[in-house]
Amino acid sequence: xxxxxxxxxxxxxxVTDLTESELNWKSSEDKWSVGQVLEHLYLMEGxxxxxxxTQLSKGKPHVTPDKPIERTVDRSTKVExxxxxxxxxxxxxxxxxxxxxxxxxNGLKQIETMVPEDQLAAKxxxxxxxxxxxxxxxxxxxxxxxxxxxxxxxxxxxxxxxxK
Numbered sequence: 806x807x808x809x810x811x812x813x814x815x816x817x818x819x820v821t822d823l824t825e826s827e828l829n830w831k832s833s834e835d836k837w838s839v840g841q842v843l844e845h846l847y848l849m850e851g852x853x854x855x856x857x858x859t860q861l862s863k864g865k866p867h868v869t870p871d872k873p874i875e876r877t878v879d880r881s882t883k884v885e886x887x888x889x890x891x892x893x894x895x896x897x898x899x900x901x902x903x904x905x906x907x908x909x910x911n912g913l914k915q916i917e918t919m920v921p922e923d924q925l926a927a928k929x930x931x932x933x934x935x936x937x938x939x940x941x942x943x944x945x946x947x948x949x950x951x952x953x954x955x956x957x958x959x960x961x962x963x964x965x966x967x968x969k
Contacts, residue, residue, distance in 0.1 A: 806917050808948035813910060816846070816951055819958050820899065828897055832964040839961050840897030842954050843906065849890040850909035850947050856930055857916055857940050864928045872935040874942055877949035880956055884934060917944050 820828070820839060828840045837845070916925075925941035932938040938946070 806914055806944065806948075808945045809910070809913065809951070810948075812948040812951035812955070813906070816843075816906075816955055816958075817903070819955055819962075823899065823962075825896075825898055827962075827965060828899055828902075830961075830965050832961065832968070837892065837957070837961070838897075839958050840902060841892035841894075842958055842961070843902040844892035844895075844897065845886065845890055846951055846954055847902065847905040847909050848892065849950060850906070850913060852887070852889045853943050853947055854909060854912040854916065857920075857925070857943055860928050860930050860940055861920065861924065864930070866927050867929045867937065868927060869929040869937040869939050871942060872932070872938050874935065874938075874946045874949055877934075877946060878953045878956075880953055882934075887933065913944060913947060 820843065823839060828843075829838050831838045831841075922941050925944070926939045929937045929939045930943070932943075932946075
């Protein structure tokens, strides 16, 4: 969970001073606001927690080699957002989003703490980019995914400054 905790700290530092107006600002209709990025991260992390839990209880053993999940931070490759992780158009407050992110993060920490790594490594689930990926790798994947979106948040903030 080291990469996850470090990513979360960077994420919160990046957004902590934003007003509600800035949090919900979009450079265009087809771009996400910072709030939508945060909601996406919450939905993705929570979805991965549920997937890991389901696969642990119902999935068949399927060992797969480790994937280069560190490449997740490379934003030159566009990835289609799965429906379950697509943010809505609600008006966000930072406190609401922080609570959601803390909840999903705690769920992932609980899995990492309670489930032996060999049990996680013994089962896999298909990832849209990496193919079959063992459940143990999904935990740090969340951290790398978050780092990817921190760069997106920085771009949104730069656009906001440029338009002022």
